[in-house]
Structures are given as C-alpha cells and as structure tokens.
Amino acid sequence: MQSRHVSVVVRTAPERVYAFAAQPGNLRRWAAGLAQADVQERGEDLVLQSPMGEVTVRFVPHNDFGVLDHAVTLPSGTTVNNPLRVVAHPDGSEVIxxxxQIELTDEEFDRDCRLVAEDLDRLRAILEG
Structure with a gap:
C-alpha cells in the first residue's frame, strides 16, 4: 500500500480555511471527489453521494489544531482513514x-491523487476568491 501527500497553499489564515472546510454543508462546493449532492447528517456521521456510490463519513471532533481527519466507509464496507490537516504557512495556510492506496490499482491511485489535488485547488479558489 502506498501513501501520497497532496497539498496546496491557500493565501488566507488557517483558522478561516479550517472553519470553511469543517462545515459539512461546504463539502459539495469543494470536495467533488467525496460529495456530489447535499450532505445528510445522521448523528456524528455524514452520508454522501460520491463518485463511488453512497459513503458514510465521520470527521474527528472540531479542534484548535487544524485536524480534519475523517473515516470514509465505502460501499464495499471498507473504511479508509484519511489524514487531512490545515497548518500555518508563511503565505497563509497549507492544506495537506x-x-x-486501498483497494486501488496503481492507475486508480494516481487518478485519486489527481482528484484530491483538484479538490484542494477548488478549496483554494473559493477561499482566495
């Protein structure tokens, strides 16, 4: 299994990036690889229609450290833990x-990394716009 860190620098304060990204209602605006329709909240879980089908997502509790880690339960039943961080950067913030690579071929893994990069670019465009 491979791991790859995908990041983007956002020219705004980390607190603002975190506040926006942590709102379930904003996922559809920037995380197209995860949310293709409005998010349904079921307790601490979010139910999303994704390109993979219906997935369940659970984020860590809100915190002061910029941690947005989340577990995604795929239609296959596999749960993937996704580290996601917003950290201070000299130009504002970095989102990492x-x-x-879980249940993916090398080509699918490369595609997922590209899609994550596109999502992070969309997040940057919204926050810098």
Missing amino acids: FTVR
Missing part, C-alpha cells in the same frame, strides 16, 4: 491530504 494523505491519499492511501
């Missing part, structure tokens, strides 16, 4: 997502 660790993509893991």
